[in-house]
Amino acid sequence: MSEPALAVTDLSVRYGAAATALTGIDLMVPRGEIVTLLGPNGAGKSTLMRAVSGLLHVHGGVITSGRVELLGSDVTSDRPAARVRRGLAQALEGRQVFPDLTVAENLAAGGHVRRYRKAQAREALERALSHLPRLHDLMDRKAGYLSGGEQQMLAIGRALMSQPTVLLLDEPSLGLAPKIVETVRDIILDIRDEGTSILLVEQNAAMALSIAQHGYVLESGRIVRSGAAADLRDDDEIAALYLGVSASEGAGSHA
Amino acid sequence: MTLFLQLGFQGVALGMVYALIALGFVIMTKGSNTFNFAHGEFVAVGAYVVVALMPHLPYWMAFIGSVVVTVTLALVAERLLLRRLVSASPTALILATLALAVIVHALVLVVWGVGTKGSAGPVGSGTVEIGDVVLTYSGIATIGTSILVLLALLVFFRWTSYGLALRATASHQEAAAAQGIDVGRMFALSWGIAAALAVVASIFLASFPRIVSPTIGLVALAAIPAVVIGGLDSFVGAVVGGLVVGLIQVLGAGYLTDYGGGRLHEVLPYVLMLVVLVLRPYGLFGSRGIERV
Numbered sequence: 001m002s003e004p005a006l007a008v009t010d011l012s013v014r015y016g017a018a019a020t021a022l023t024g025i026d027l028m029v030p031r032g033e034i035v036t037l038l039g040p041n042g043a044g045k046s047t048l049m050r051a052v053s054g055l056l057h058v059h060g061g062v063i064t065s066g067r068v069e070l071l072g073s074d075v076t077s078d079r080p081a082a083r084v085r086r087g088l089a090q091a092l093e094g095r096q097v098f099p100d101l102t103v104a105e106n107l108a109a110g111g112h113v114r115r116y117r118k119a120q121a122r123e124a125l126e127r128a129l130s131h132l133p134r135l136h137d138l139m140d141r142k143a144g145y146l147s148g149g150e151q152q153m154l155a156i157g158r159a160l161m162s163q164p165t166v167l168l169l170d171e172p173s174l175g176l177a178p179k180i181v182e183t184v185r186d187i188i189l190d191i192r193d194e195g196t197s198i199l200l201v202e203q204n205a206a207m208a209l210s211i212a213q214h215g216y217v218l219e220s221g222r223i224v225r226s227g228a229a230a231d232l233r234d235d236d237e238i239a240a241l242y243l244g245v246s247a248s249e250g251a252g253s254h255a
Numbered sequence: 256m257t258l259f260l261q262l263g264f265q266g267v268a269l270g271m272v273y274a275l276i277a278l279g280f281v282i283m284t285k286g287s288n289t290f291n292f293a294h295g296e297f298v299a300v301g302a303y304v305v306v307a308l309m310p311h312l313p314y315w316m317a318f319i320g321s322v323v324v325t326v327t328l329a330l331v332a333e334r335l336l337l338r339r340l341v342s343a344s345p346t347a348l349i350l351a352t353l354a355l356a357v358i359v360h361a362l363v364l365v366v367w368g369v370g371t372k373g374s375a376g377p378v379g380s381g382t383v384e385i386g387d388v389v390l391t392y393s394g395i396a397t398i399g400t401s402i403l404v405l406l407a408l409l410v411f412f413r414w415t416s417y418g419l420a421l422r423a424t425a426s427h428q429e430a431a432a433a434q435g436i437d438v439g440r441m442f443a444l445s446w447g448i449a450a451a452l453a454v455v456a457s458i459f460l461a462s463f464p465r466i467v468s469p470t471i472g473l474v475a476l477a478a479i480p481a482v483v484i485g486g487l488d489s490f491v492g493a494v495v496g497g498l499v500v501g502l503i504q505v506l507g508a509g510y511l512t513d514y515g516g517g518r519l520h521e522v523l524p525y526v527l528m529l530v531v532l533v534l535r536p537y538g539l540f541g542s543r544g545i546e547r548v
Contacts, residue, residue, distance in 0.1 A: 099427075
């Protein structure tokens with residue numbers, strides 16, 4: 001059996017001298033699958049994403065123990081640029097597009113790490129836009145003037161420009177209208193179908209569990225539940241906590 | 256009218272020098288999130304190294320040598336100071352660059368002494384007359400070279416991969432890092448470009464008149480009003496601000512000699528800077544996110 005696309009083993013993280021943010025995290029993203037990470041605000045979801053992408057230091061965090069492996073290679077000490085070159089890309093929470101740059105420039109910046117020649121850059125752009133046709137007509141617009149949904153598509157497109165093997169998506173549905181959430185959901189599935197492995201952090205557990213194969217639940221910096229997404233979806237406690245369904249309703253609906 | 260045109264030419268030439276220095280401030284501020292008060296001293300180092308190498312090398316080689324020395328100094332300062340203070344408060348960063356300015360200034364005094372030194376300038380001392388207006392070779396060279404440098408910067412920032420990466424870093428550091436852009440390298444790149452601009456500015460600043468003195472670093476700081484007037488994060492603003500300051504200084508020197516002991520023109524850019532800070536803190540072309548240093 002081939003190694004997973006992403007494996008996190010016994011990972012602990014702290015901010016500053018005392019505040020432990022993550023403790024003993026074990027998580028795996030098999031190749032070509034969507035794995036979702038659920039949990040309340042402050043559970044440590046974004047911290048885990050930063051530990052995987054190498055951006056922890058930006059927020060003053062450090063890995064105190066454990067390992068992050070990308071396609072079987074230990075990348076725990078690698079800089080963010082080295083991880084992107086190895087095939088990891090991230091769309092940050094809150095979109096975080098480059099507001100002063102045009103859509104075309106945002107996308108080009110996403111491919112910077114690959115040092116593309118012109119033809120390669122065009123190919124990567126076409127591939128990214130094939131998932132995000134809406135961006136076609138917005139190429140010359142400053143990213144800061146896009147709607148929330150368009151910015152989210154741009155953030156995903158920018159991450160795709162480095163042609164990643166593993167894509168980290170941090171709260172892609174945050175603040176979006178339900179109809180746009182549906183569009184984003186379809187885009188994620190489309191990207192998965194092309195073979196990209198995805199780690200999806202979501203507050204919108206219903207959406208996340210509807211497209212993921214596996215799920216993990218993070219609370220207070222620890223993994224408290226994990227399993228097949230379908231099992232988590234059918235779990236009364238998960239339903240009550242994250243799907244907005246009361247335990248009795250949940251029990252009734254599965255009876 | 257002739258006096259106005261004459262002063263206008265000189266003002267544009269001086270303004271272009273300020274524009275180059277102001278662009279250095281803006282590139283460093285955008286690229287590394289640091290307003291470097293030592294930038295004026297980089298201008299001084301640039302001027303002195305050219306003067307030191309001139310007796311031994313052709314002028315253009317002395318210029319290249321100065322670019323190498325000044326850029327190296329900037330990169331060392333960025334690496335040893337800025338990179339270690341990346342998470343520090345803006346106040347700590349500003350104080351650190353002020354300390355750096357004092358150290359570099361002291362270094363200049365130790366190496367080259369407190370006296371003035373003669374400077375040849377990149378071109379001869381001839382003139383061209385258009386009607387009654389006299390255009391100096393050095394003025395023409397200053398304006399022409401500055402325009403070429405500005406065009407080169409435009410090409411770099413708009414059409415090269417590193418220029419785009421630098422703009423992306425300036426726009427959002429964490430997002431740039433998430434795309435695999437080496438943010439540390441972009442910090443160094445921004446300081447290197449600013450230092451190279453400082454050397455270009457220094458050779459023309461040393462042409463008005465043809466001497467180099469330790470106060471050249473302070474003269475270069477007259478670009479700070481240019482940065483504030485144009486907008487701390489705007490390349491266009493730096494150029495416009497530089498031209499405004501250059502014109503105000505030269506026109507003020509020409510028309511206001513009977514006021515303020517003949518030194519009123521030195522104060523005018525700072526008065527305009529304060530007016531802009533009060534009425535439009537982000538400058539004429541800056542974005543509202545950036546207001547005060």
